[in-house]
Amino acid sequence: MMKNSDANMSTPFWRDNRVIPILIQLLFVAVLIGVLYYLINNAINGLQALGINLGFDFLQNMASFNIGESIIGYQSTDTYMKAILVGILNTIKVSVIGIVFATIIGVIVGISRLSSHWLVQKLATVYIEIFRNTPLLVQILIWYFAVFLALPDVKESVKIGSIFLSNRGAAIPWFHTTTGSTTWFILFLSGVLLAVIVWRYRLHIQMKSGKKQYPLLWAFLGLVFPLVLAWLLTQQAPVTIESPVLGNFNFEGGYIISENFLAIFLALTIYTATYIAEIVRGGILSVSKGQMEASSALGLKYSTSMRFVVFPQAIRIIIPPVTSQYLNLTKNSSLAIAAGYPDLVYVAETINNQTGRAIQSIVIMITVYLILSIITSIFMNVFNNKVQIVER
Amino acid sequence: MDLNTEVKTELAPTSPPGVKLGLGTWLRKKLFNNWYNSILTLVSILVIYFMTKGIVTWLLTEADWAVVTDNFKLFMVGQYPLEYLWRVWLSLVFVSLLFGLSAGVWKGTILHLSSVLVIVMVIHTLVPFTSTNTKLWLVGCIVCVIGGYLAGPKLPKQKPFVLLGWFISFPVILFIINGYGILPKVSTNVWGGLLLTLILSIVAIVGSIPIGILLALGRTSKLPIIKYFCVIYIETIRGVPLITIFFMSIFMFPLFLPQGLTINNVVSAMIGATLFTAAYMAENVRGGLQSIPNGQREAGRALGLNPVQLMYFIIMPQALRAVIPAIVGQSISMFKDTSLVTIVGLMDLLGIAQSVKSNPDYLGSIMEVYLYVAVIYWMIAYSMSYGSQRLEKNLGVGKR
Structure with a gap:
């Protein structure tokens, strides 16, 4: 072998296995620093x-532009900082609601694709193939410009039940709290708690004794009992539902969902649900057929073997994969700018236009999205670790 | 009838697969086999009925496609100068020929895709709104596809020949369309419509694969500085939305250039899209690299290959083959995502739709504009996804 000390002495350093990696990396760092220095130098000169x-520092200045909708109070006299905060909250709002609905629709459609029912299965397939292969931005624009803005004026809004649809969005009934709401709420929570405890207990007995204990029925009773108590105590409904009424210029009462939010929310949900549906279908298909056959051989019902x-x-x-779809949905919510929904990108872009601080606005956008991505992944990793099989 | 079904259900497990059911039995078995399935059937039929009714009435009575037919050229090539339009046509003829040859050589999937291409071109030849010039070129393209299909199998060394054709097609077409001074130059500024969408996505896809491979190699390498550089690059790009990358390329790239040098928005967007896709490609390739069992490396080393040879002859060919479907999937999503350049003001297919929509002459035709654009995107994306599914089956990924 060449590895004896004489040979080592005679190996020139450019062929030495220990030196080459260090040299390569030094070269890499030198090139990287050189390129970065050149670029940043150009930028500084250009900006000057x-x-x-x-x-x-400009974040402390007055923003002096309006934002259509915001969770926290915001006026055009507030600082840029606050405007950005409003944008971040709006991004989180549409992402969280979108994730919830996309999951629900995705799971239903994914299961429908595996259904033995021919028509349902075909409908699900058509839905997936149409919405998955059309760009999300086209869908957002269709919802916004061709559907919601094409709706009639507030005065002639379309009425479905007590929901009003117009080109200013949807006005839906909303609830108001009453004096008894707190009592209702507390008793409802304790009802849920009671139901869970009773259910677990009856299930435990059932598993031990092998006799039917009707855990679900008991749990239901456990939930109903505090609610009846609440009704007796307060003598009124938990909340009052208030329907929107057409006022002079816009709806009064109820809750108004803006057309911007509706467009981006519907597009995101419908688009992401197709991906989630395919993942759910793949997941169920990946469980080997023998598992199902074995559980029916053990005498479990179809629904029970499916569940357990x-x-x-x-x-x-x-x-x-669903985690990465959630992340995609969050990132795709940045397209809200196309539907005029004031999310982070919309606000940062407005600031860029107003102050010409392109670099700063882009740095803010990137930082916030990175933080959001990291938070979502951490959250889903924790959940993932809980359900993963423990390998021995 | 009752007796019949009885017998059929009894015999079901032993009867040969693929037995033809009568319509009545089929309906009963697939749609009305129990009460909740019957309800589902009725609800689905109602949904289908109302949707079809709405769509058909809209298509027949309300839709006004003048907005599309009047602006057909804009949708296809944007502001590309009329006197040089022959170059785009020439490129299309070239691509048609390649499609025809490939269909003749490989048959199967590529034959299906070529047929769709021919059908689309035949439709555009027959409709009244295209000019005589267009019709002539289209007939030329159709002849090329069919001629290629017939001639393909007769070529000597057919497969390498056609592959070489595809390989040089991209630079050749870029040259024909741009000119680069040899032909009169058509600046990327005036490229638009479907042409820009296609070129943007192809540049991003073709450019991102080598960068992605390098990044993947960097990420799996043992050299810490290079490894962490690649990790940071990949994870940062994957953590931010594409639209921020486009903002960056349009608003920030020009700042980093030395003074006096300018870069136009289309080229900026191409660079941005390529760098963005590269990070995702790198993750796909890394998946492939990790799927190669260690024995392959050990065997390669035992044969005395150096690391570069090992990677080039043993690992990469297997890794890339394993991730072809993933790469196609990434390409489809890049193709759809090129529509985002509309937000930064480029005139791609969707950008043209946005500008046509704001034309006061076509105020009531917003839905028609978007639907037309959506159908184009859909057809291309669906063809790609169809091709990739067939490819996945043919390659037998995970089965070997």
Whole structure:
């Protein structure tokens, strides 16, 4: 072998296995620093010529633009900082609601694709193929410009039940709290708690004794009992439902969902649901057929074996790709700018237009999205670790 | 009838697969086998009825396609100068020929896709709104596809020949369309419509694969600085939305250039899209690299291959083959995502739709504009996904 000390002495350093990696990396760092230095130098010179500085002090200045909708109170006299916060909250709002609905629709459609029912299966397939292969941005624009803005004026809005649809969005009934709401709420919570405890207890006895104990029925009674108590105590409904009424200029009462939010929300949900549906279908299909056959051989009903045998195994395969779909949905919510929904990108872009601070606005956008992505992944990783099989 | 079904259900497990059911039995078995399925059937039929009714009435009575027929050229090539339009046509003829040859050589999936291409071109030849010039070129393209299909099998060394054709097609077409000074130059600024969408996506896909492979190799390498550089690059890009990358390429790239040098928006967007897709490609390739069993590396090393040879001859060919479906999937999503350049003001297919929509002459035709654009996107994306599914089956990924 060449590895004896004489040979080592005579090996020139450019062929030495220990030196080469260090040299390569030093070269890499040198090139990287050189390129970065060149680019940043150019940028600094260019910005100085334009008279724009690189600091983030401007965030304390007055924003002086309006934002259509916001969770926290916001006026045009507030700072840029607050405007950005409003944008972040709007991004989170549409992402969270979108994730919830996309999951529900996705799971239903995914199961429908496996249904033995021919028509339902075909409908689900057509839905997936149409919405999955059309760009999300086209869908957002269709919802916004061709559907919601094409709706009639507030005065002639379309009425479905007590929901009003117009080109200013949807006005839906909303609830108001009453004096008894707190009592109702507390008793409802304790009802849920009671139901869970009773259910677990009866199930425990059933598993030990092998006799039917009707755990679900008992749990239901456990939930109903505090609610009856609440009714007796307060003598009124938990909340009052208030329907929107057409006022002089817009609806009064109820809750108004803006057309911007509706467009981006519907597009995101419908688009992402197709991906989730395919993941759910793949997950269920990946559980081997023998599992189902074995559980029916043990005498379990179809629904029981689905719930206790197939689903727990499928969920392990489903969660990682669904996580990345949640992340995609959050990132895709940045297209809200096309529907005029004031999310983070919309606000940052407005600031960029107003102040010419392109670098700062882009840095803010990137930082916030990175943080959101990291939070979502951490959250889903924790959940994932809980359901993963413990390998021995 | 009752007796019949009795017998059929009894015999079901032993009867040969693929037995033809009568319509009545089929309906009963697939749609009305129990009460909740019957309800589902009725609800689905109602949904289908109302949707079809709404769509058909709209198509027949309300839709006004003048907005599409009047602006057909805009949708296809944007502001590309009329006197140089022959170059785009020439490129299309070239691509048609390649499609025809491939269909003749490989048959199967590519034959299906070529047939769709021919059908689309025949439709555009027959409709009244295209000019005589267009019709002539289209007939030329159709002849090329069919001629290629017939001639393909007779070529000597057919497969390498056609593959070489596809390989040089991209630079050749870029050259024909741009000119680069040899032909009169048509600046990327005036490229638009479907042409821009296609070129943007092909540039991003073709450019991102080598960068993606390098990044994947970097990420799996043992050199810490290079490894962490690649990890940070990939994870940062994957953590942010594409639209921020486009903002960055349009608003920030020009700042980083030395003074006096300018870069136009189309090229900026191409760079942005390529760098963005590269990060995703890298993750796909890394998946492939990890799927190669360690024995392959050990065997390669035992044969005395150096690391570069090992990677080039043993690992990469297997890894890339395993991730072809993933790469096609990534390409489809890149193709759909090129529509985002509309937001930064480029005139791609969707950008043209946006500008046509704001034309006061076509105020009531918003839905028609978007639907037309959506159908084009859908047809291309669906063809790609159809091709990739067939490819996946033919490659037998995971089965070998």
